[in-house]
Amino acid sequence: METKLEQVLPQEIEARSFEIITEELGSRKLDEKYAPIVKRVIHTTADFEYVDNLVFSPNVLEHALEALKNKACIVTDTKMAKAGINASAMQKLGVEAYNFISDEDVVQQAKALGSTRSAASMDKAAELNRPLIVAVGNAPTALVRIYELVQEGKWKPELIIGVPVGFVNVVQAKEMILQLPVPYIVAKGRKGGSNVAAAIVNALLYLACGR
């Protein structure tokens, strides 16, 4: 059996992928403003369910791009999400990404409070006391902690990317974020992931730096 490969130059693979995604979306109409984000998530997952899963708070794109232009930093709940963020796009914008999950103070606080390290890492992010975009691709406990911190008036992130994946409190944690008066991008339901979180951050970075 011979396998037929499509001949595509390395630098054209991504554009060709987006073409295929657009073709297959067919008559499904995306909000033009959010199409680059939705398509990038589909590119990362090969899962067209995100057309319906992804929800955007009013004017979230303007908020996010403004924050990135003002060099808001990005905090993720996993090393994996951080590793998936495009370093050269960040460099272009002078933006930095952080993840605190393995920090000794976070590990200690999680133990002391009986919470998860992901939740404790959100407390550390809040204490940075600077404009930031928080991207949660894994831990619903991190989203719940963000909700509490915002409700208690202790934190107001520029943007919450709430796309954890899984089975325990994932759906609920996302619903909580939808109630907050903070700009958000959320993947409703169980699906999401560190890859989805990174894809959304990258889509925003590319829009901000005009890649």
Add this chain to the structure above:
Amino acid sequence: METKLEQVLPQEIEARSFEIITEELGSRKLDEKYAPIVKRVIHTTADFEYVDNLVFSPNVLEHALEALKNKACIVTDTKMAKAGINASAMQKLGVEAYNFISDEDVVQQAKALGSTRSAASMDKAAELNRPLIVAVGNAPTALVRIYELVQEGKWKPELIIGVPVGFVNVVQAKEMILQLPVPYIVAKGRKGGSNVAAAIVNALLYLACGR
């Protein structure tokens, strides 16, 4: 509206997730040997399609566990997949993970050959000349290069984890791996990802170290 959260202790979230996955699989029968791998991929993606997508070469589990016990190293095609591999499980087994995508020699070779950095990083992995498990979650071009290296007699990895995601040559590249006389775990179709690659590696690590 009040959101009801399920009360689960941090250290019990993963076990509870696996319980839910098992419940929802219902009467769908998984091969007992591969169930820990399939369930971990579902845990990572909330996508039950992997029950059908994941294919295993004969005796692949024995091969993989033997390789890990002999301290085979793990090479990934992305930084993200590497970042998702459980460091303490690797440490327990004395196993290390590598990713060469940003290495200067890989960048230069990709330019010189007009290939992708992912493909060139597989040449570097082959040249290590030591037992290794290769995990590809992103780049079908990496899988195609592995296929060529094996066919030319230049490389025989202990295990190929072939789970790239996407739209250009992804399905074909996976089909090519299924033809090789090398142990493999492949996610047929378009789906996969760095997160899926890391999840499969982690499932194998946990089986090997008896976590």
